[in-house]
Amino acid sequence: MLGLFLQQTFNALTIGSIYALIALGYTMVYGVLRMINFAHGEMFMLGAYAAFLCLSFIVGAVGGPGAIALVAAFFAAVVIVGFIGIGIERLAYKPLRNSTRLAPMLSSLGVSLSLVAAVQILIGPAPMAFPSFFPNIRLQVLGGTITTMQIGILVAALVLMGGLHLLVSRSRIGVIVRAVAESRPTAQLLGINVNGAISLVFLVGPMLGAAGGILYASYYGVMTPTMGAVVGMKAFTAAILGGIGSIPGAMLGAFILAAVEVGGTALLPVISGGVLGTEYRDILSFVILILVLLFRPAGLLGEPISEESMVYKREF
Template sequence: MLGTLVQQAVNALTIGSIYALIALGYTMVYGVLRMINFAHGEMFMLGAYAAFLALTLMAGDAQTAGGVVLMIAFTAAVVTVGGVGVVLERLAYKPLRNSTRLAPMLSSLGASLALVAGMQILAGPQPVAFPSLFPSIPYDVLGGTVTSVQIGILVAAFVLMIGLWALVNRSRMGVIIRAVSESRQTARLLGINVDLAISMVFFAGALLGAAGGILYASYYGIMSPTMGAAVGLKAFTAAILGGIGSVPGAMLGAYILAFIEVAGTALLPILTGGLVGTEYRDVLAFAILILVLLVRPAGILGEPVSEESMVYKREF
């Protein structure tokens, strides 16, 4: 029993870490621009394809690439997709920055569809096998099996999340980003390069999303042009659950959602005598999300929005 709990907990932590990387991209963009970037799930997909392309170019066969090649491919892929995020913001969102909130949201939906269709044309619609970034070595922990792949994903995800925390809270760029998130107009009057700060947000968000896509494809051993749709929706749900706009909230929501999914997968068939299978785990997760939002609409760690705060935040 203890071994099963340990194994399921590690499974949840692994999936939650991937969700957290993607959710952070949603929450950073919303925190600065107050918009939902629905094309962010495609950054997740592009990360996997960019890494696969880099591996193929450097090693010839992505399945036989060595550790150094894997690390170089990972770095090149996330930086490249980060650049794609910046270009996307300049082309699809910046011209609509002073319009209604609905316009950039619709633009992001169009960008999402265009990226999926483009990848289907370039790489084909069929799923593709993806190599593991880490050697698969099983370890016995308190009777449960934990693999080196899970450990590698957890370490990589935590390093990236700590890097984001340091960027936001311990760097000059972080101060600039937080100032722009408070008021773009005031930040511009103070001489802050608002466009640079927004570009940095999109770069960091797309980079984290791409890293999540690579880790996800490595964990499950497969990638496809539409892989960002379902996982991106779950990460968006995690960001709302934790409190969109809050970096700690995005991470907390991601892990809560992952634990709900894993617990649902393990317990639903047992509790219902096989009547309800594991395919209903997403229903359970979204049902709990609805309950949380009914009690606390701002999310677990989100700040409640009042009339006074809306007036204070408004751009004049």
């Protein structure tokens, strides 16, 4: 029993760390622009494809690449997707910044569909095998089975999340981003480069999403042009659960969502007598989304928004 619990815990931590990387992109954009970037799931998908192409270019063919090639492909893909995020913000969101909130949201949906279609046309709609970025050695611990790949994914994700925390809370860049998130007009009056801060958010967010896509594809060994749809929606659910706009909330929500998903998947066949199998695991995420929106719309760590705060925060 203890071994099974440890094994399921590591499964939840692995999946939760991937969800957290994607959820951070949603929450950062919302925290600064009060906008839901529905194209962020495609940054997750592009990360996997960019890493595959970079790895193919570095080693000639994806087969048995060395550690240096894997690390180089990982960072090259993350940077590429980060700059794609900046380009999307400049072309699709910046012209609509002073419009209604609905306009950039609809624009993000258009960008999402366009990116999926572009990958399907250029590379193909069929699933593709993805190489493992970590050795997959099974370890027996207290009667449970964990893998070195799970450990590698968890460590990589925690390092990236820790780096983001230090960037936001301990650096001058983080102070600038938080100032813009608090009030763009006031930040502009203080001489802060608002456009630069927003571009930084659209650089860091897609970079984290791309890293999540690489880790996810490495974990499951496959990538598809539509892989960002369901996983992106789960990460969005995690951001809502933790409190959209809150970086710690996004991470907390991701791990809670993964724990519920993994635990529910293990219990569903038992509770239903085999009627409901693991294929219903995605339903749990969206049930949580509905419940959170009904009973705690601000999320676990989010701040409830009153009419007074809306008037105070309104930008003219």
